[in-house]
Amino acid sequence: MTKRILSGLLALLPGLVLAQPAKPTRPTAAAYFQQEVNYSIDVTLDDKAHQLTGREELTYVNNSPAALSFIWFHLWPNAYRDNTTAFAKQQLRNGERKFQFAKAEDRGFIDGLDFKVNGQAAKLEFDPLNPDIAKLVLPERLAPGASATISTPFRVKLPASFSRLGHVGQSYQITQWYPKPAVYDRRGWHPMPYLDQGEFYSEFGSFDVTITLPTNYTVGATGELQNPDELARMDALATATAVKKTAKDFGKDLSFPASEPTTKSLRYKQDRIHDFAWFADKRFNVLKSGVTLPSGKAVTSWALFTNSNPEKWIKGLQDVNDALTYYSKWVGEYPYSAATAVDGALSAGAGMEYPMVTVTQPDAIVHEVGHNWFYGILASNERDFPWMDEGMNSYLQFRVEGRENPQAGILKDVYKSPAATKALGVERLPGDALNQLPYQAMASRGLDQPIQGPTSGQFGKVNYGVIVYFKTAAQFKYLAGYLGQEKFDAAMNAYYTKWQFKHPYPEDLEATFEESTGQKLDWFFREMLTNTRQYNADIFAIQQIGDVVKVLVRTESPVLWAVPVSTVDAQGKVLETQWTPPFGDPEDDAETQLNFRLANVTAVVVDAEYLTPQLNRRDDRLALGGGNFRRWEPVRLQPLVSVERWDRSAINWLPVIGANTSDKFMLGAAFYNGLLAPKTIQYLAMPMYSFSRNELNGIAAINLNVLPARFSRQVITGLTLQRFERYLKLEPSVTVVLPHTAYDYPQQQVKLALTSVEDQDRGLTNVLTAEYGVRGGNALQKWTAHVEINSLERLPGEGQLSGTALLVRANATYERFYSPKKRVSARLFGGRFVMQSDNNAFVMGLSGSPDYRRQSAFLDRQRISNSLEAQVHQTDNRDGAFKAYVPAFSSQWLSTLNLQADLPITRLAVFADLGATAEQQLVNGTSKRFFYDAGFVVPVVRNFLEFYVPVAGSQYDNGFPSNFSDFTDRIRFVLNLNEANPFKLLGDKLAQ
Numbered sequence: 006m007t008k009r010i011l012s013g014l015l016a017l018l019p020g021l022v023l024a025q026p027a028k029p030t031r032p033t034a035a036a037y038f039q040q041e042v043n044y045s046i047d048v049t050l051d052d053k054a055h056q057l058t059g060r061e062e063l064t065y066v067n068n069s070p071a072a073l074s075f076i077w078f079h080l081w082p083n084a085y086r087d088n089t090t091a092f093a094k095q096q097l098r099n100g101e102r103k104f105q106f107a108k109a110e111d112r113g114f115i116d117g118l119d120f121k122v123n124g125q126a127a128k129l130e131f132d133p134l135n136p137d138i139a140k141l142v143l144p145e146r147l148a149p150g151a152s153a154t155i156s157t158p159f160r161v162k163l164p165a166s167f168s169r170l171g172h173v174g175q176s177y178q179i180t181q182w183y184p185k186p187a188v189y190d191r192r193g194w195h196p197m198p199y200l201d202q203g204e205f206y207s208e209f210g211s212f213d214v215t216i217t218l219p220t221n222y223t224v225g226a227t228g229e230l231q232n233p234d235e236l237a238r239m240d241a242l243a244t245a246t247a248v249k250k251t252a253k254d255f256g257k258d259l260s261f262p263a264s265e266p267t268t269k270s271l272r273y274k275q276d277r278i279h280d281f282a283w284f285a286d287k288r289f290n291v292l293k294s295g296v297t298l299p300s301g302k303a304v305t306s307w308a309l310f311t312n313s314n315p316e317k318w319i320k321g322l323q324d325v326n327d328a329l330t331y332y333s334k335w336v337g338e339y340p341y342s343a344a345t346a347v348d349g350a351l352s353a354g355a356g357m358e359y360p361m362v363t364v365t366q367p368d369a370i371v372h373e374v375g376h377n378w379f380y381g382i383l384a385s386n387e388r389d390f391p392w393m394d395e396g397m398n399s400y401l402q403f404r405v406e407g408r409e410n411p412q413a414g415i416l417k418d419v420y421k422s423p424a425a426t427k428a429l430g431v432e433r434l435p436g437d438a439l440n441q442l443p444y445q446a447m448a449s450r451g452l453d454q455p456i457q458g459p460t461s462g463q464f465g466k467v468n469y470g471v472i473v474y475f476k477t478a479a480q481f482k483y484l485a486g487y488l489g490q491e492k493f494d495a496a497m498n499a500y501y502t503k504w505q506f507k508h509p510y511p512e513d514l515e516a517t518f519e520e521s522t523g524q525k526l527d528w529f530f531r532e533m534l535t536n537t538r539q540y541n542a543d544i545f546a547i548q549q550i551g552d553v554v555k556v557l558v559r560t561e562s563p564v565l566w567a568v569p570v571s572t573v574d575a576q577g578k579v580l581e582t583q584w585t586p587p588f589g590d591p592e593d594d595a596e597t598q599l600n601f602r603l604a605n606v607t608a609v610v611v612d613a614e615y616l617t618p619q620l621n622r623r624d625d626r627l628a629l630g631g632g633n634f635r636r637w638e639p640v641r642l643q644p645l646v647s648v649e650r651w652d653r654s655a656i657n658w659l660p661v662i663g664a665n666t667s668d669k670f671m672l673g674a675a676f677y678n679g680l681l682a683p684k685t686i687q688y689l690a691m692p693m694y695s696f697s698r699n700e701l702n703g704i705a706a707i708n709l710n711v712l713p714a715r716f717s718r719q720v721i722t723g724l725t726l727q728r729f730e731r732y733l734k735l736e737p738s739v740t741v742v743l744p745h746t747a748y749d750y751p752q753q754q755v756k757l758a759l760t761s762v763e764d765q766d767r768g769l770t771n772v773l774t775a776e777y778g779v780r781g782g783n784a785l786q787k788w789t790a791h792v793e794i795n796s797l798e799r800l801p802g803e804g805q806l807s808g809t810a811l812l813v814r815a816n817a818t819y820e821r822f823y824s825p826k827k828r829v830s831a832r833l834f835g836g837r838f839v840m841q842s843d844n845n846a847f848v849m850g851l852s853g854s855p856d857y858r859r860q861s862a863f864l865d866r867q868r869i870s871n872s873l874e875a876q877v878h879q880t881d882n883r884d885g886a887f888k889a890y891v892p893a894f895s896s897q898w899l900s901t902l903n904l905q906a907d908l909p910i911t912r913l914a915v916f917a918d919l920g921a922t923a924e925q926q927l928v929n930g931t932s933k934r935f936f937y938d939a940g941f942v943v944p945v946v947r948n949f950l951e952f953y954v955p956v957a958g959s960q961y962d963n964g965f966p967s968n969f970s971d972f973t974d975r976i977r978f979v980l981n982l983n984e985a986n987p988f989k990l991l992g993d994k995l996a997q
Contacts, residue, residue: 035191035192036070036191037191037507038068038069038070038190038191039068039190039208039209039507039508040065040066040067040068040069040186040188040189040190040208041064041065041066041068041208041209041210042063042064042065042066042185042186042208042209042210043063043064043066043210043211043212044061044062044063044183044210044211044212044213044214044281045061045062045063045213045214046059046060046061046062046183046212046213046214046215046281047059047060047214047215047217048060048183048214048215048216048217049216049217049218049268050177050179050216050217050218050219050222050285052175052177052218052219052222052264055162055163055172056160056161056162056163057159057160057161057163057179057182058117058158058159058160059158059159059160059161059183060156060157060158060159061156061157061158061159061183061184062154062155062156063154063155063156063186063210064152064153064154064155064210065147065152065153065155065186066151066152067147067148067149067150067151067152067153068149068150069149069189070149071149072146072147072148072149073143073146073147073189074142074143074146074147075140075141075142075143076140076141076143076147076155076186076187076189077138077139077140077141077186077187077189077194077195077196078129078138078139078140078141078184078185078186078187079137079138079181079184079185079186079187079196079197079199080115080118080136080137080138080139080184081115081137081170081181081182081185081199082113082114082115082137082161082162082163082164082170082181082182083114083115083136083137084113084136084137084168084198084199085104085112085113085114085164085167085168085170085171086112086113086114086136086137087112087136088104088105089136090135090136090137090198090199091134091135091137091198091199091200092104092137092168092198092199092200092201093105095200095201095202095203095462096167096201096784097783097784097785098466098749098783098784099201099202099466099784099997100466100783100784100997101784102784102785102822102825102826103167103825104167105784105785105822105825106822106824106825107164107165107167111164111165112162112164112165113161113162113163113164113170113171114161114162115159115160115161115162115182115184116159116160116162117158117159117160118157118158118159118184119157119158120141120155120156120157121155121156121157122141122143122144122145122153122154122155123144123145123153123154124154125144125145126144127141127142127143127144127155128141128142129141129142130142132196135198137198137199138187138196138197138198140196141155157184159183159184161182163177163179166350166351167201168199168201168351169181169201169351169357170182171351172351173350173351174261174350175261175264175286175287176261176285176286176288176350176351177284177285177286178284178349178350178351178364179282179283179284179285180282180357180359180364181199181205181282182282183281185207185280186208187206188206188207188208188386188508189208190508192510195386195388197388200388200461200462202461202462202464202466202469203387203388203391203460203461203462204380204387204388204391204394204461205280205387205388206384206385206386206387206388206389206508207279207280207384208279209277209278209279209384209506209507210276210278210279211274211275211276211277211278212227212228212273212274212275212278212281213272213273213274214226214227214228214272214273214274214281214283215270215271215272215273216270216271216272216273216283216285217268217269217270217271218268218269218271218285219264219265219266219267219268219269219287220265220267220268220269221262221264221265221287222264222285222286222287223239223242223285223286223287223289223291223309224271224283224284224285225283225284225289225307225309225345225347225362226271226273226281226282226283226284226345226361226362227273227275227278227280227281227282227283227359227360227361227362228273228274228275228278228281228361229273229274229275229342229343230271230272230273231271231272231273231274232269232270232271232272235269235271239291239293239307240293242289242290242291243291243292243293243307246290246291246292247292247293249290249315250319251316252315252316254315255290255312255315256312257312258312259288259311259312259313260288261287261288262287262288264287275341275360275361277340277506278341278360278361278381279360279381279384280359280360281359281360282359282360282362282364283362284309284347284349284362284364286309286311286348286350288311288312289309289310289311289347289348290309290310290311290312290315290318291307291308291309292307292308292310292318292319292322293305293306293307294306294322294323294325294326295326296326296329296330298329298330298333298338298339299333299334299338300338302338302339303342304329304339304341304342304343304344305342305343305344306322306325306326306329306343306344306345306346307325307343307344307345307346308321308322308325308345308346308347309345309346309347309348310347310348310367311348311350313348314367317367317368318348318367320367321346321367321370322346324346324367324370324371324374325344325345325346325370325374327371327405328344328370328371328374328375328405329344329374331401331404331405331408332374332375332377332378332401332405335401335404335494335497335498336378336401336497336498336501337378337382337498337501337502337505339377339378340382340505341360341361341377343361344361344362344374344377345361345362345363346362346363346365346370346373346374347362347363347364347365348364348365348367349364349365349366351364356369356370356372356373357373358373358374358376358377358380358381359381360377360381361377361381363376371402371405371406372398372399372402375398375401375402375405376394376398378398378401378501379393379394379395379397379398379401380394380398382501382505382506383500383501383504383505383507383509384506384507384508384509385508385509385510386508386510387461388460388461388462389460389461390457390510390511391460391461391464391469391473392456392457392472392473392477392534393509393511393514395473395474395477396456396473396474396476396477396478396480396481397477397478397481399474399475399477399478400477400478400481400482400485402478403436403437403440403478403482404482406436407436410436411435411436412434412435412436413436414435414436414437414438414439414440415436415439415440415442415443415475416429416431416436416439428644429643429645429646429647429648430641430643430647430648430650430655431648433577434615434648434650435614435615437479437482437614437615437616438615438648438650439648440475440478440479440482441475441479441615441618442648442681442682443470443471443475443476444471444472444475444476444479444618445620445649445681445682446471446681446682446991446995447467447468447471447472447995448537448539448618448620448682448712449620449679449682449683449684449710449712450683450719450992450995450996451712451713451718451719451742451745451747452465452467452468452718452747452995452996453468453472453537454468454472454537454746454748455472455534455535455536455537456472456473456476456477456480456533456534456535457511457534457535458535461473463748463749464748465747465748465996465997466997467994467995467996467997468748476618477534479616479618480529480533480534480618482616483616483617483618484526484529486569486584486614486616487529487567487569487584488522488524492521492522495521495522496517496518496521496522499517499518499520499521500513500514500517500518500521503517504517511530511534514530515527515530515531518530528564528565528566528567528587532564532565532566533564533566533618536564537714538562538563538564538714539562539620539712540560540562540566540617540618540619541560541561541562541619541620541621542558542559542560542561542562542568542611542612542617542619542625543558543559543611543624543625543627544556544557544558544559544570544609544610544611544624544625544626544627545557545558545559545596547609547627547629549603549629551603552602552603552604553600553601553602553603554572554600554601554602554603554606554609554629555598555599555600556570556598556599556600556601556609557596557597557598558570558585558596558597558598558599558611559595559596560588560589560595560596561595562589563589563590564589565587565588565589566587566588566589566617567584567585567586567587567588568584568585568588568611568612568617569582569583569584569585569611569612569613569614569616569617570582570583570584570585570599570609570610570611570612571583571609571610571612571613571614572601572602572606572608572609572610573606573607573608573609573610573613574605574606574607575605575607577652579610579613579614580601580602580604580605580606581601581602582613582614583599583601585597585599606629607628607629608626608627608628608629609626609627609629610625610626610627610651611625611626611651612625612651613651620682621649621684621685622649622650622651623649623651623654625651626638626651626652638651638652638653638654639653639654640653640654640655640656641653641654641655641656642655642656642658643655643656643657643658644657644658644659645657645659645680646680646681647681648681649682649684655678656676656677656678657676657677657678657680658674658675658676658677659674659675660672660673660674660675661673661674661675661691661693663693663702664864665729665730665862665863665864665865665866666864666865666867666869666870666873667698667729667730667731667865667866667867667869668695668697668698668702668729668730669695669696669697669698670695670696670697671693671694671695671696671702672693672694672696673691673692673693673694673702673703674691674692675689675690675691676688676689676690676691677689677690677691680987680988680991681991683710683988684710685709685710685711686707686708686709686710687706687707687708687709687710688706688707688708689704689705689706689707690703690705691703691704691705701728702728702729703727703728703729704725704726704727704728705725705726705727706723706724706725706726707723707724708721708722708723708724709721709722709723713745715745716743716744716745717741717742717743717744717745718742718743718744718745718746718747719740719741719742720739720740720741720742721738721739721740721742722737722738722739722740723737723738723739723740724736724737724738725737725738727859730863730866730867731764731765731766731867732762732763732764732765732859733762733763734760734761734762734763734858734859735760735761736758736759736760736761736858737758737759738756738757738758738759739756739757739758740754740755740756741754741755741756742754743755747996750781751779751780751781752779752780752781752996753777753778753779754776754777754778754779755775755776755777756774756775756776756777756778757774757775758772758773758774758776758858759771759772759773759774760772760773760774760857760858760859762857762858762859766867767799767801768799768800768801768807769799769800770797770798770799770800770857771797771798771799771800772795772796772797772798772857772858773795773796774793774794774795774796774858775793775794776791776792776793776794777791777792777793778790778791778792779791782820784822785821785822786819786820786821786822787818787819787820788817788818788819788820789817789818790815790816790817790818791815791816791817792813792814792815793813793814793815794811794812794813795810795811795812795813795814795857796809796810796811797809797810797811797812797846797847797857799846799847806844806845806846807842807844807846808841808842808843808844808845808846808847809840809841809842809846810838810840810841810842810846810847811838811839811840811841812836812837812838812839812847812849813836813837813839814834814835814836814849814884815834815835815836816832816833816834816835817832817833818830818831818832818833819831824909826907827907827908827909828906828907829904829905829906829907830904830905830906831902831903831904831905832886832901832902832903832904833900833901833902833903834884834885834886834899834900834901834902834903835898835899835900836849836884836895836898836899836900837897837898837899838896838897838898841896841897845896847896848894848895848896849884849885849894849895849896849899850876850883850884850885850893850894851884851885851887851891851893851894851895851899851901851920851922851926851936852876852880852885852886852887852888852889852890852891852892852893853876853880853881853882853883853884853885853886853887854881854883854884855894856875856881856883860881860883860983861881861883861981861983862980862982862983863875863879863881864879864980865878865879876890877890877977878890878976878977878978879977879978879979879980880953880977880978880979881979882979882981884899885899885901885918885920886901886903886918887901887903887918887920887936887938887958888903888916888918888938888940888942888953888955888977889918889938889940889953889955889958889959889960889975889977890960890975890977891920891928891936891938891958891959891960892926892928892960893920893922893926893928893933893936893959894922894926895922895923895924895926896924897922897923897924898922898923899920899921899922899923900920900921901918901919901920901921902918902919902920903916903918904916904917904918905917905942912943912944913941913942913943913944914941914942914944915939915940915941915942916938916939916940916941916942916953917937917938917939918936918937918938918939918958919935919936919937920935920936920937921934921935921936922934922936928959928960929959929960929961929962933959936958936959937957937958937959938955938957938958938959938960939955939956939957939958940953940954940955940956940957940958941953941954941956942954948981948984949980949981949984949985950978950979950980950981951978951979952976952977952978953976953977953978953979954976955975955976955977956972960975961975
């Protein structure tokens with residue numbers, strides 16, 4: 006109820022309406038049909054020019070009810086052509102600049118096209134926005150049931166390593182390489198540009214592909230190899246590799262041998278597939294094995310790898326076999342004769358799947374081979390519904406990996422060390438609990454996205470992995486728990502049997518599961534998968550009657566969902582688990598009752614196996630008896646981070662040190678919660694003892710973190726207490742983060758704060774602040790804007806001025822990269838006192854702010870040192886932000902332009918600042934209103950610790966240093982400790 010009351014109060018604030026989106030409905034299904042495309046391709050690799058030349062002939066069978074006047078084609082090598090493509094734009098959106106500044110010789114394209122349809126020339130009309138999509142206009146309409154023969158020559162210039170297609174030296178990854186018709190199905194045409202984040206959708210058919218290349222290349226490819234001599238060569242390589250057992254046996258040579266002058270032509274054939282990929286390298290080791298499926302069908306497994314990580318690849322061959330065995334058992338039998346895992350040299354993440362072959366890292370083999378089912382055989386539209394591919398496959402992957410080790414998950418290697426598991430506080434936790442962590446980290450920051458709804462390209466860069474892979478896998482593990490594993494497997498097998506070699510949509514998956522289980526599952530498929538609501542359940546009451554424990558389960562979630570409840574013994578072992586029926590009520594607390602056996606029960610636990618998408622597990626356990634403390638669990642001090650669990654609480658801690666010229670050396674510790682996944686109540690206590698002053702300093706903060714359902718993303722109500730350098734700061738604040746989505750929109754923040762700073766020397770300063778900030782851009786260019794209104798009041802200390810003022814400040818920044826790692830930036834600042842009491846107690850600084858709110862950590866705020874003095878030697882880059890120290894301050898208005906540019910080759914940058922004040926300033930004995938400086942920046946750690954070396958400016962008598970001391974004494978630095986805040990660093994990273 007506390008959560009509901011808080012949400013109700015916050016709903017009174019503007020822009021924080023907690024209304025729920027409309028319930029999705031199942032699309033009206035058109036009659037199913039499926040096109041067929043049969044390919045014959047002959048291609049030659051030129052490994053000196055890094056290009057392919059070939060010819061393609063395909064038969065397109067129109068099984069649709071419509072006569073076709075055109076066919077959309079994918080020409081995906083053109084994605085690498087220039088910086089205007091959808092791929093190039095997505096690279097920038099996701100923080101990648103490598104392709105943006107690629108050399109012309111490293112880019113790629115497809116050309117030499119000359120389409121003919123049934124022997125007649127056909128016009129190719131390129132999409133004006135996407136050069137990798139084109140419409141083939143048919144000379145004659147293709148009637149329903151008719152077929153057409155389409156042919157074209159083509160040439161592919163292979164790009165360097167930017168995404169899936171390309172080469173590293175003479176290691177070739179040939180994927181998405183040939184002209185391919187887009188899918189036409191019951192929902193229409195699906196032409197799509199190539200994306201790095203976002204996969205594919207293709208028509209089933211047959212492939213007959215001949216590849217010509219130098220003789221000493223080893224190839225892993227889709228399909229069955231038709232060359233007996235090459236099969237014998239592969240067997241011989243496998244025999245030679247099998248005798249090697251250790252990394253020493255393989256050596257470390259990764260150089261490319263010279264290509265042989267002779268060539269070979271390898272032919273591959275395969276039916277009932279929708280794509281063809283091949284990988285060629287002269288350095289491959291080869292391993293061969295196989296499995297026999299329950300039907301008696303034999304499947305050959307292959308591993309092709311270089312001398313990098315050979316021992317992992319030896320184990321990886323067994324991972325291929327495990328994937329073939331258990332996916333066949335739990336989903337449906339593998340229909341092809343072989344499966345190959347290939348060591349990849351290119352930028353495909355951990356791996357990328359294609360029918361019968363995958364390029365992968367050895368740790369990802371189970372997942373990538375598993376894609377033969379989810380993408381290969383069950384060919385859903387990955388671009389629009391990536392969860393049907395990546396998420397469902399991840400569920401099976403975790404199940405395969407966890408069949409012998411229930412703790413297998415994203416931290417599976419940690420469990421090999423008991424010391425590491427204890428240090429992280431994850432001992433005895435199932436892998437499912439750890440697999441929930443990525444989702445919890447995002448959702449607790451308001452960064453969650455629905456599993457179904459966004460297309461692949463609409464997910465945040467981090468969320469594409471977190472939501473599509475981990476959250477979906479966790480949700481299907483939850484569904485399997487609710488249905489029971491046997492029923493779930495039967496439904497999955499029914500789905501496979503009905504939809505293999507077809508194009509299923511989400512409604513087809515739902516309908517098959519409902520038909521198989523006999524249960525209505527729209528609460529899962531059309532609610533849980535399509536929303537970002539917060540789910541929470543707890544034990545409301547327990548009653549013991551005879552040998553029965555009656556348990557009242559309550560949920561405050563506004564939609565239907567099922568809740569697993571377990572009884573546990575004194576050691577926390579699960580005795581019995583029951584599931585509630587799907588229940589919930591958007592208006593009132595929903596409750597349901599379960600009855601358990603009493604024997605050996607000491608407590609009742611919601612979701613003891615960590616299957617549900619809950620963010621809060623602190624109210625998940627209720628002991629039998631125990632009075633008012635029946636929910637309390639043991640508390641452990643846990644270093645660095647911890648995972649929230651139902652059986653104990655944790656307080657995280659880290660040692661901290663600090664120093665300044667007033668407090669001298671300080672030693673302390675930070676105690677906090679929720680670094681990985683922020684809690685509704687977030688706290689930090691960081692006491693630091695000053696040995697010189699024999700007193701306690703430090704920071705304490707507590708925040709209420711609310712995640713509205715609409716409009717705003719986060720509302721943080723906080724209180725901060727801070728004591729250093731003989732001042733005490735108290736600041737309550739409310740921060741609203743906008744908009745509700747963190748992706749593809751400028752991010753905004755509104756903050757209200759009342760800051761009171763009591764300084765032993767300067768008296769009491771009160772600052773009421775209203776500020777608005779916005780930022781946007783991409784990897785190439787970024788911009789920010791910030792407006793701040795301060796109402797200032799000073800109650801004087803001894804010898805200090807009192808006064809009031811109203812100050813408006815605004816700044817805007819623009820940053821642009823001119824190479825992958827070099828940038829130029831500009832900042833424009835303007836500030837004005839709208840009102841100021843007669844004694845002008847407040848000012849703005851040309852070379853940094855007076856920091857009335859104590860936002861910066863100065864090493865010498867009291868100005869004791871001759872080399873660390875605040876403002877003079879250390880700046881905060883606020884207000885006028887001159888890099889050099891010019892002793893100019895304004896009590897009326899101030900404006901500056903700050904420029905900075907990285908220098909080529911060296912890590913140094915140059916800066917120049919221009920500024921003006923309303924009043925004449927006495928600098929070096931001369932009255933001035935206009936100021937400048939220029940010099941070099943030495944970035945020790947960019948945006949954290951930087952040194953500024955002025956070589957010219959208004960701070961010098963004649964514009965330049967008069968001697969060496971005059972030069973060295975003017976060097977300044979900035980130390981942005983706020984940029985090292987781990988909560989901020991993690992939050993910024995996850996919001997990408």
